[in-house]
Amino acid sequence: MGRWEPDAGGRLARAALELYAERGYEQTTVAEIAQRAGVTERTFFRHYADKREVLFGASDEMYEVLASAVGAAPPAATPLRALTAGLVALAGIFAEQHEHARQRQAVIAANASLRERELTKLAAMATALADALRRRGVADPAATLAAEAGIATFKVGFELWLAGPEEADVTQVVREALDELGGVFARG
Amino acid sequence: MGRWEPDAGGRLARAALELYAERGYEQTTVAEIAQRAGVTERTFFRHYADKREVLFGASDEMYEVLASAVGAAPPAATPLRALTAGLVALAGIFAEQHEHARQRQAVIAANASLRERELTKLAAMATALADALRRRGVADPAATLAAEAGIATFKVGFELWLAGPEEADVTQVVREALDELGGVFARG
DNA sequence: GCGACTGATGTCAGTCAGTGTCATCAACGT
């Protein structure tokens, strides 16, 4: 057994989400989060670069899921199909987590600087997606454009899913959003 | 004559860009910006909400140009054409400002929190664009999707323009980026 | 003219996010 309770990072993340939801992001101090997690303020900053980052710990996993799904698409698949496979896999992470995702998103939506950080994470995902497409041989600027548009579409689809019933299939909602965007460009 | 030198906001904006370019965003304190502009630190925060915002003062004008150009497109124009008109008008703001835009973009690119703020501004532009499309009768989610994809495309086009020669036509580069994205979806 | 009012600024004290540095001490390997 260690000298301290294990999983300080996890405890901090849970404490932060709770407090942000209870009293709001700005009304919560890092000292309070640390106290609820049973560590000092200094330890908070050893686990998370700043007060916002504590809500986005799972991002790295998401980049990997996205990139590997794009890479795993059949070699003959078109860029659009590979992109779709990636976004569907990404959406899969959230399946069965409708309620948790909704609470987290509500916290983020309630604060400008958290929304700002979320945009940064989405932009990083677009970069990861563009890289994965280039690895498949898609040239620029098509790769970058497709990635940016794809992530934007994911965002829209994800929000639709959150706003809808719990039974809805995230992956299906994302597929439909991509089809819809295809329609805008196909019909001119 | 007033009690103080006029245009404190403009002086602060110029001082900030200079200092951020000279020594970097993080190495510049608000007190230094205020001093160069001949005001106190408190006055800086009366003109700009935070240390980042001082670089983005022109954003409101951009939302208006974008929205009114979309609204001014012929009633019979397709959503894609109206969207294109809006983005081309937006790009027009930067014409003849290649060098200034490049310096500003270099400052932003050099710092994570400035990039973060820029993403927020782009997201606000996507919202303004989606609103303008809806006012033309474009339904959701197509309006939101087209707006998100359109702004993402603008971003890509704008960066291509900045990276290219000064003589290049911003509006033309943006048109080409939109065509390219159309190709991705048309060819599937 | 003159007093009330306005608006931009200065002054000052305070909170809190984030960082650098050194000390502590269980666990682990040798």
Place this chain on the structure above:
DNA sequence: ACGTTGATGACACTGACTGACATCAGTCGC
């Protein structure tokens, strides 16, 4: 035993940002 490692605590410090109140040129009504 003994040195090393790694996560944490303790503590001082900088700088972004806020709230409250004071100041005073210009303006307006009379």
